[in-house]
Amino acid sequence: MTTEQRALELAKASEAFSKFLGEFSANDLLDWVSHELGHPAALDDYQQVGDILTKATPPRHLLHIISGNTPHAGLQSLLRGLLIGANNIVKLPSQPTSADDTAILPEIRKFHQSLSPSLQSLSSFTHELDDKQLHSADTVVAIGSDQAIEAIHSRLIPKQRFIPHGHKISFALIDKPSSKNAQLAAVDASLFNQQGCLSPHAIYVKNNASDFAPMLATAMQDLSQKIPRSPISISESGAIRNLRETLRFQAAQDPANTQLYESDTDTSWTVIYENDSTLRPSPQNRVIFVRPWPSTPEDLGNELEYLSTIALSPLSGLLKEVECLKPPRICQLGKAQQPHLFWHHDGFAPLASLVTWQDIHL
Structure with missing residues (x-):
């Protein structure tokens, strides 16, 4: 899928989750990609910048470790990963509130179910995370308490990119x-x-x-x-x-x-x-x-x-x-809970922080 195709599908699916994700169109998503990556098709093909051609590459495996207090951050993180075309693994809180493992943060499962099969295939879910799963991720986004963030960080290996969102x-x-x-x-x-x-x-x-x-x-x-x-x-x-x-x-x-x-x-x-x-x-x-x-x-x-x-x-x-x-x-005041689509979560550029770049020097 191209970035534009993903943007169209994500904008449609997100309409039912505007309470958590805000309201936006496919063009808004493409503007976001352009704002952070320099061109709306930066993930699809090489773009010329000066005397080089450069292309953004999503992580092969992007791991989202999310907390159970609200669905907001988890949904936003998954949306970003899907928009850039990464393969996403979502680690949900490890203690379900019932025998049904969808009981915690059901909104994230429902969002995933509302996607087309091609986008659904870019996401999987787990409640447990062994070292093999953890180390298979190129990039790890972690949301939780400082203690949880520290525990995750201690298990990572040097080649992995780590984006923490701890106590705020x-x-x-x-x-x-x-x-x-x-x-x-x-x-x-x-x-x-x-x-x-x-x-x-x-x-x-x-x-x-x-x-x-x-x-x-x-x-x-x-x-x-x-x-x-x-x-x-x-x-x-x-x-x-x-x-x-x-x-x-x-x-x-x-x-x-x-x-x-x-x-x-x-x-x-x-x-x-x-x-x-x-x-x-x-x-x-x-x-x-x-x-x-x-x-x-x-x-x-x-x-x-x-x-x-x-x-x-x-x-x-x-x-x-x-x-x-x-x-x-x-x-x-009155808008604290309504961040803009383009907001920099904890100061991170939410899309640019996830990708790497491949350059061709002309």
Whole structure:
């Protein structure tokens, strides 16, 4: 198949998965190839660049090791591999939730089933990964915790290309409290159970941060009624309840610097105001911190090392505030969970990082 043929089929199949992949056409996919590889047919034939002819070559075997928290990254990674024409092996999480091995991340299986036989033949799935399978891959894309990434990396051999996507954290920054900012922040903090690397863990406020917390709580409650949170495990719910108890005690001792807002009868949503600028991970599942914006970036703390996305409101007015942090992605508040097709996941060029090149010198 040519790149154009793959783009046409992938665009059609992806329509039913726009919630995870976004909306795009075959021309958008070809523009993406052209943007990263220099020509829409760079994978099909040699293209002249100066006094050489050059052609992009996909990996013979591209291994995707994906986590089970959301289907987004796995679907996006598989889409990229199929677009460049690689032979893809998808290593799914190793502990199915039932006897049916499609129970984990069923969207990825469904996406594969929606493809034509010619594209289906470019993908296979596994729950277990022995060294023979692992070492057969030219390129390995791994998505998961830092511990999982480290374990995978230790098993690779020098000739393999490794593209890791480990622990990441995101946050938002707004200029001042408003109901509109609260509604947008609630969307970013609620979608997909706040499980992805693009989900904000904190909303920073330049002015009057404590006034924003009750506004956000109202917006979280309203959104919870419209879009209920997906089911979570007993341990996940327990982590939220334990955090609430700790914060409830702190709020009673120091109400000026700690405030807790929570859903009444369950753990559907939690908003925590702390007069502390340090960025820390939340337990996820719609638990969001509200914090004052610090006077210096250093006050954000060590989690900056893992920065993924910063959502802003207003985008243009606050861009200068965060550019020095060099996040891989900056977006408008309310769009944190909707990356563009061309986005550079963790700063990687998602197509160019996968291919190698063959040159003919004229």
